[in-house]
Amino acid sequence: MNIHFIAIGGSAMHNLAIALHNKGYQVTGSDDTIFEPSKSRLANKGLLPLTFGWYPEKITTELDAVILGMHAKPDNTELLKAQELGLKIYSYPEFLYEQSKQKTRVVIGGSHGKTTITSMILHVLNYNNIKVDYMVGAQLEGFDTMVHLTKENEFIVLEGDEYLSSPIDRRPKFHLYKPNIALLSGIAWDHINVFPTFENYLEQFSIFTDSITPGGIMVYNTEDEHVKNVVENSENTIKKYPYTTPTYTIDDGTTLLDTPEGDLPLEIFGKHNLQNLAGAKWICQHMGVGEEEFYEAIESFKGASKRLEKIVENNTSVIFKDFAHSPSKVAATTTAVKNQYKNRTILACLELHTYSSLNAEFLKEYQGALDKADKAVVFYSPKAVAIKQLEEVTEQQIKEAFKRDDLIIYTNPEAFKKFLFSQDFNNTATLLMSSGNYGGLDFEEVKNIIQ
Structure with missing residues (x-):
């Protein structure tokens, strides 16, 4: 496939561009400015635009698709050319869904904790040599990119952001993934520029819950009353798996998790992170990881980038x-x-x-x-x-x-x-x-x- 990225320099966009390049696609892109580390990472793959700016002449009928980033404006000259030519224009989440329609989609949502939970899941799967496709919002130790796409992997793990999909698609990203397995970590009003009232914001998580495929699974934090109400009031025909903060102690600056095998020392700390761990454990078990294998792997998890x-x-x-x-x-x-x-x-x-x-x-x-x-x-x-x-x-x-x-x-x-x-x-x-x-x-x- 021949894919062009409008606003290729974004954190998510450049990682998707690299993932598609690694998959064998022909990838081009434009942006008006690109900062580090996106700039170096694109350059290393030969994907960095030669000059910054928007060039409608790059948009031709030879393109199979255009992927539009949030950084672009609705009047972007490349976007207008793509619309004029009738090209297929995807938002970032739309394209990820297209790439994963035949896979089991695992989507981690919530106002907070979603990057950490997604990172925990990927760490545990990687530790146990279980290969999956993924998209996560932070650079992880042991992973080259924040996006990985293949033809053969059964699962894809997606961090489900509630922010808008693109300048011309005002739906929250996580509404587009249609998960088979999902998680909700917590709901606390955010993105006031898009969701001016808490009720409006809350509604997005109800829509997300109802978007789970019939017979699918929702793992949810019952210590958050808003999450509890959203999930338990949903009439979607899904299986519901609640979780709470596991038992733990702190000894001389080290957090010890109470497990059937005894106290397990962790690299991470904080009640919110122990909650995140409980949710990640449920998801991993639904993906085939046993309890002992989860605990052995999570002991070495040091956290996602910029999260404590x-x-x-x-x-x-x-x-x-x-x-x-x-x-x-x-x-x-x-x-x-x-x-x-x-x-x-x-x-x-x-x-x-x-x-x-x-x-x-x-x-x-x-x-x-x-x-x-x-x-x-x-x-x-x-x-x-x-x-x-x-x-x-x-x-x-x-x-x-x-x-x-x-x-x-x-x-x-x-x-x-x-x-x-x-x-x-x-x-x-x-x-x-x-x-x-x-x-x-x-x-x-x-x-x-x-x-």
Whole structure:
């Protein structure tokens, strides 16, 4: 097949392009800008566009399909040419479904935890030499790409994102996969720019549940009331498998999972991650992995990239970075670090970076999210607010939203960096939470803080 990618440089898009190239497809693409690591990874496969920009002349009747990324706009000149020629235009999730129609589709959904759960499943399957196709939203240890597609594998494991499919397809991605086996980890309002009310957001998960093929399987977290209600009120003819947080203890900074064979030391920690593990275990069992095989494999799971990822550690301090940005994720991650390091000072730094987090109306959702931190810092860029064309957010609004009088707020990247690098890190656990980079913070440089 001859495939062209409009906006090939995206995290998901470039991985799909590489996966199709590895499968033997003819792949071309365009983008107006491409950042690392996408740029180098595309270049290594000979897929990096020679020049950046949009070139409608690349769109010809010789193409079998065009895959449209979210980064493109509805008036993109290449898209308009493809529409004019009547070419088949796929969104990213539509194309993944086309590639997996004959496979058993396993889709992991939820407002939080889906990347980690998908990563756990893939780690366990890889450990047990079970080959599957997959798409996951983070780079995993032991995996070359975030997307893998074959003709022969029976299963495909897909991370099911509830965000929109493409600029011309406003359906949430996970509505398009039609899973045979699915999981819901939790529901907490997000993407306010697309789903302006919680009820509207909640509805997407009901649609997802009802999209499971008849006779299929739903694994779901019953400790989340919204998930419980969505799944248990669904009239879809599916089998329902609930899960809860397994029993565990923390001993001298190590989390021990209670198993039939005794306490199992884990590399991961936090109640939310133990919940994730319970869900991943159910899914793996439905894919043919026995309980003993699951426990043996999960012991060595170190986590997905940017999910409580340890940057640096010495005898008296540790620094983590985490993708957490929504209120529920921030609260869960901060609580996990506090419980794991009860005798240390917890410094939690959060960047408000997404559309939702910078929305003045949505800010109140953050109340209590940083309460478990001994010292709490919020960084945001007024420029980011302006770029997103949002109403100006004041420092006072942020303090009132978090309901924390001692909250430290920075809007200048250099001032935040100076603060961070001047801290006494003795007997501390530091958490850097962001889907951005604090206005240009070099995480490699951060590694030297406590050396």
